[in-house]
Amino acid sequence: MKLYYSPGACSLSPHIVAQEAGIALQLVKVDTKTRRTESGADFLAINPKGYVPTLELDDGEVLTEGPAIVQYLADLKPASGLAPANGTLARYRLQEMLGYINSELHKSYSPLFKPDTPEATRQERKDYLRKRYALLDAVLARQPWLLGERFTAADAYLFTVTNWARHVDLDLSDFPAVLAFQKRAAERPAVQAAMDAEGLARRATAAA
Known part of the structure; x- marks a missing residue:
């Protein structure tokens, strides 16, 4: 493939x-x-x-x-274990989280990468993202990964989009559980292998 x-x-x-x-x-x-x-x-x-x-x-x-x-x-x-079995509630929880990351985080970052985005719009998007990260911070404060004790495809997606925060000056320092998640995910051998293959620095502290 x-x-x-x-x-x-x-x-x-x-x-x-x-x-x-x-x-x-x-x-x-x-x-x-x-x-x-x-x-x-x-x-x-x-x-x-x-x-x-x-x-x-x-x-x-x-x-x-x-x-x-x-x-x-x-x-x-x-x-x-990257995706729970089809037909289970856990699978729908995965889809629920993938949908949340896709619509509420991923697309909200897009204007921040465009140099011609007005400052007012840029600030509005950052404020919007912080509100959405607050929910995830609460989830990650009580468990290591989005669906519980096991790393799933949703965690790979969240790590990827949250790694963009430092590139657009989005301050996530109010969300310690999210930052701890980023560090935890970045230490996984598979994450490091993917980043190395793409020529990316492994530094993934979103508050930086």
Whole structure:
């Protein structure tokens, strides 16, 4: 399988999941500005949406959208525990958390990466994100991972997006449980392997 990725982007999440599950992926780097792969291929011909992550299966099928991709990868290796079994309440809890991260965190970061975003909008988004992190801080204050005692695909996603905070000057110092989570996740060998493969620094202290 091929994972089309951009270093440090949301595609890091399925990359971590694959590393945790022991799934070998062929990494294909994408320039998200030119929409070209590192070999010069037209990425839009592969994924008309034009963004990562994109997973190309061995039979040529293409799967897009991070929450779908991480569940697909986790289900390839059910013993990994990265996704609870289909049909269980725990699986819906995973989907609930993936949806929350996707809609409330991930998309709220997007304007902060654009240099032409007005300062008022930038501040509004930061305030919005802090309110959403408050809920997660309460969850992580009582358990090590989002769903309890076991690392799941949701944790890979949260680690990935929260790692963006230091790049957009989002202060998360009011959320010690979130920062402890980031440190805990960054110490996992699979997370380190994914970050190394993408040429990323392992420093993941979001308050920095």
